[in-house]
Amino acid sequence: MKPVRVFVQSSDPIKRAGVVALLSGTREVELLPTAERADADVIVLAENAFTTPTLAPVTEIRAGSAHPEGPPPCLIVTDRFDENDTLAAVQSGVVGVLPSVYATQKGLVSAVVAAAAGSAVLPRQLQSALLDQLRKLRSEVLEPNGLTLSGLGSRELDALRLVAEGLRTDEIAVKLSYSEGTVKSVLYGAIKRLGLANRTHAVAYAIRTGALG
Incomplete structure (x- = not known):
């Protein structure tokens, strides 16, 4: 199986270094330098606290993607994630959220491979939050129109x-x-x-x- 090409994005160089260290040397993953980020199969966004503005670099990378199958999915590794941001994150290409506490090498590689395969990797509470937000969107915005x-x-x-x-x-x-x-x-x-x-x-x-x- 070809390794998943991954670009790690973070506003915190220490956080980024930690994620890169976990993914380095694994057969399932190939880390890409900044110059090759347009070829990524998966973007890993590593932030201490996720907020919607932190998705701006991911949006830029996805817009410039050269991937033949379209913009790559994004996996977020973070210490804090507000449930109210779930729908906005999914609309921006996020398919998974991995709490930093669970970001072992095995757990992170597994989440990256799942994201590349098109699977969602969301904690149960975020799945519930997403469904609630989708129901609200449907009843308050879509159905009236x-x-x-x-x-x-x-x-x-x-x-x-x-x-x-x-x-x-x-x-x-x-x-x-x-x-x-x-x-x-x-x-x-x-x-x-x-x-x-x-x-x-x-x-x-x-x-x-x-x-x-």
Whole structure:
């Protein structure tokens, strides 16, 4: 198995040195210098106390990423993490939070490998906080505006569900009591807003995000 390429970011050189020391010399991890950070598979952000502003360097690294699969996920190693920052962190590419007390070499390497594989590594209390914040976002922001967590509106989902069933535009119009022009407008709006290629791509996106079961 190829080692996971990791770049360690920290505003505290001592904290960074500690994380680098834990990851050095392991077969599963390849540490990258600053000059090669755009090639990272995983970013490890090490801070004594996590706050939303500490994500700014991570956002910059992800924006300049040269990774073929897109911006790398971020794993946070910290002594203090406010539960209220969970959703903002996840939206910025954070997939894991590892309390410093649990950052042994084995624990840190395991979390890095899991992050690279696409798994979330969140303490139980942060999982609960994230779910609570998502419920609040859905009920107070999205649903009043006819949207879902996928970013798709209810009309868009209705149309995409019928596209997934193989119906043509005219058939979808009859099913939903829309004009054909409205159906086309609804689907085009979703495709353009989400940066998708076509109707098939939109259906795949809706399924992947769980909006279409």
